[in-house]
Amino acid sequence: MNSIALKTFVGLRQTSPDAQHFAAQPRLPPPHRKLRIVAGKFSPKLQGRNLRVAVVGGGPAGGAAAETLAKGGVETFLFERKLDNCKPCGGAIPLCMVGEFDLPLDIIDRRVTKMKMISPSNVAVDIGRTLKPHEYIGMVRREVLDAYLRERAKENGANVINGLFTKMDIPKDNNTPYVLHYSSYDNKTGGAGEKRTLEVDAVIGADGANSRVAKSIDAGEYEYAIAFQERVKIPDDKMAYYEDLAEMYVGDDVSPDFYGWVFPKCDHVAVGTGTVTHKGDIKKFQLATRKRAEDKILGGKIIRVEAHPIPEHPRPRRLLGRVALVGDAAGYVTKCSGEGIYFAAKSGRMCAEAIVEGSENGKRMVEEGDLRKYLEKWDKAYWPTYKVLDVLQKVFYRSNPAREAFVEMCADEYVQKMTFDSYLYKTVVPGNPLEDLKLAINTIGSLVRASAIRREMNKLNV
Secondary structure, three states, X not given: OHHHOOOOEEOOEEOOOOOOOOXXXXXXXXXXXXXXXXXXXXXXXXXXXXXEEXXXXXXXXXXXXXXXXHHOOOEXXXXXXXXXXXOOOOOEEOHHHHHHOOOOHHHOOEEXXXXXXXXXXXOEEEEOOOOOOOOOEEEOOHHHHHHHHHHHHHHOOOEEEOEEEEEEEOOOOOOOOEEEEEEEOOOOOXXXXXXXXXXXXXXXXXXXOOOHHHHHOOOOOOOEXXXXXXXXXXXXXXXXXXXXXXXXXXXXXXXXXXXXXXXXXXXXEEEEEEEOOOHHHHHHHHHXXXXXXXXXXXXXXXXXXXXXXXXXXXXXXXEEOOEEEOHHHHOOOOOOOOOOHHHHHHHHHHHHHHHHHHOOOOOEOOOHHHHHHHHHHHHXXXXXXXXXXXXXXXXXXXXXXXXXXXXXXXXXXXXXXXXXXXXXXXOOOOOOHHHHHHHHHHHHHHXXXXXXXXXXXXXXXX
């Protein structure tokens, strides 16, 4: 796990090595930063038009951002090259997202109320005993969710452009527009797109891990994982087993630094895995994941194969001028779980809200200080979640004995309750002091046993 050690961040922004750590000594922003934050309210009123904002990327981050902008009086342009895109993604969404983003239940394929965590030695622990009757993890197909959010943005006034963003001309002052260059595929069935340009006042980069918007503002690189997934159509009797059940497999065979999964969809299961440190072996890990689940997916037919990069930490820069990054483009995927859908949609909405507020519903020009409010709110709300999950990954994904300890720990009902409450409602849930003490003792015990097992295994390998 050394190759994906957590970088030093102020909130989630990378700092220089000589900067003091965020957790150790929070620092107030310098006085000039405060002035910039409120500057949007004193920026010039727009004459004869509303603020124009481009959202590049039509996934959950882009769809949520475009809808919020359009509702807020901003002239909005949403770019997406593949309107039928099927991103390789486990597709799990927390319960709070269903209500918070007003998602219709018919786009949710499955309501998972049970999960099996399966150790390297195939010890299975049932998780979900603490869920209340109304609680569940939603399973969606990305092509369905993404299309729904884009269509809702369109219904609220966003202009959806079937186009591929290629580059951006950066203005030299605060009042000059950004010029976006793109290939338009509107009304085209194939071949090369038509070269076009668009002038806008601000840009939201929601174009994923390989973000061209991020490159345009020199946002820096980050470590990334490769996710590989196969959609497998299995017989009806085997599909019944996965009706409300998902499985997670851990072990060096399925991934040296992540996990393998079997997640149910409408009429098939998604079987996948991921890795940061051994990308060249991803197909070997995928084969091992299928092997671990073999008896439950026997007779299945692979109907789609997908692969995609997943960021492992936020980019060093997520904002420059009137350009901000959200979702995978910003690096908002959690360690340990690899979750990104909710954080993508949430960051897109928060960024758009900052623009709507700073522009007074599209009536004024915005400045960097207006967009920076989004980053400050984001870091305050979610930095603890990222930190906790990063620590969990470092502790429990480093070896098979540690993974055995992790699965053993997951059998504890208090652990399950804390985990599900935090996941379903996206908060770091405060615990019961006595139970926390018991958990700490049990965790230490599990890790000691794991360490002893590892030493004995090393002796056998000598």
